[in-house]
Amino acid sequence: MTKLRVHNLAVSIDGLATGEGQSLEAPFGHAGHRLMGWFFPTRAFAAMTGHEAEAAGAGTRGVDDAFAAATNVGIGAEIMGRNKFGPQRGPWHDESWKGWWGDEPPFHTPVIVLTHHPRPDFSLGETTFLFRDAEPAEALEIAREQAGGLDVRLGGGPTVVRAFLEADLVDHLHIVVVPIVLGRGERLWDGLEGLEERFDVESTASPTGVVHYVFSRKAR
């Protein structure tokens, strides 16, 4: 069976996955870039932004990069929440919005966008966006059909990840704990008491100060 994988989900040491006051200009709210400060300097991030040739000589190559580089390996489809796709809420007033990522989105696979307000699927570069109103199990089934025998990545945001964890559908969960006390925002761990019983947990401290946790689903 292929796996459902979460990568690079950053939380503050007080368990918040995003700050308060999210907007188009401040997608992480008052957290700013502090939750992803470990990620942006990596070679893997440079490569994801579409400049593979430039990235060859750029970026860090340590443990943060190693984890970041695993993000796309063996992935055939992504599932994301609508809030990751764009800032609009409710019915689609503006279908010209095609995501944050320009003409060549970094996914290069089908992407299932979960929304209660479907709109026509479309392709952009090598990425196809499919809009579906589906519960986690059904969404995973759709994504697996699209993934061509490869794994499915669960792209977030935190609300979506929590819903799939509650439904016990996640096989691989990579969490990055950033040593800041964010104080306000969206809690990742709420409703997940005893989560560790279903997973083997490994932790790796990076010299940059973050700690990488890998939760690996125990064999059923």
Added chain:
Amino acid sequence: MTKLRVHNLAVSIDGLATGEGQSLEAPFGHAGHRLMGWFFPTRAFAAMTGHEAEAAGAGTRGVDDAFAAATNVGIGAEIMGRNKFGPQRGPWHDESWKGWWGDEPPFHTPVIVLTHHPRPDFSLGETTFLFRDAEPAEALEIAREQAGGLDVRLGGGPTVVRAFLEADLVDHLHIVVVPIVLGRGERLWDGLEGLEERFDVESTASPTGVVHYVFSRKAR
């Protein structure tokens, strides 16, 4: 200036320093021993329980032990909350309660017990307990007078540690993050937004799965 130090304060990955439903039989509530499971196997813990000779050949000697062993080094006094001293609340109905620790408490220094209900000081073995109704700054002053030029340890519980952090009196904060989602209990980080700005932070992952954080107060 001597330092105010916190050691071995364990929290779950969702930021809870103790479980729900604390009682005489369950001092950590529904958390049970899970928050201190890294600590009990160490040589340092064996030594603290008073059997130094037995401890010589017992217990683990890895990074968990190294952190645990630092607990008493250079300490001349402890400050603790009343709830750490015992399970009674309100006025002292039973002054025969002399703590959890038997005839030779493991402190071997003066211990300031913070309480709104003072009772006579007393000595037991090499430890003297002083009961004081004091705000954090005043309590620290009292403890420093007692510490003979050595550091003061802030022994907890979490409410007391948080109060001293809010008052910006803590110089060294050793936190142990345990990879469990406790779900319910007392939050350590509440009210401490931006704490990291006042500290240098170092993280070390232990093979046992916990992560040791050292928050070192930046020079003023």
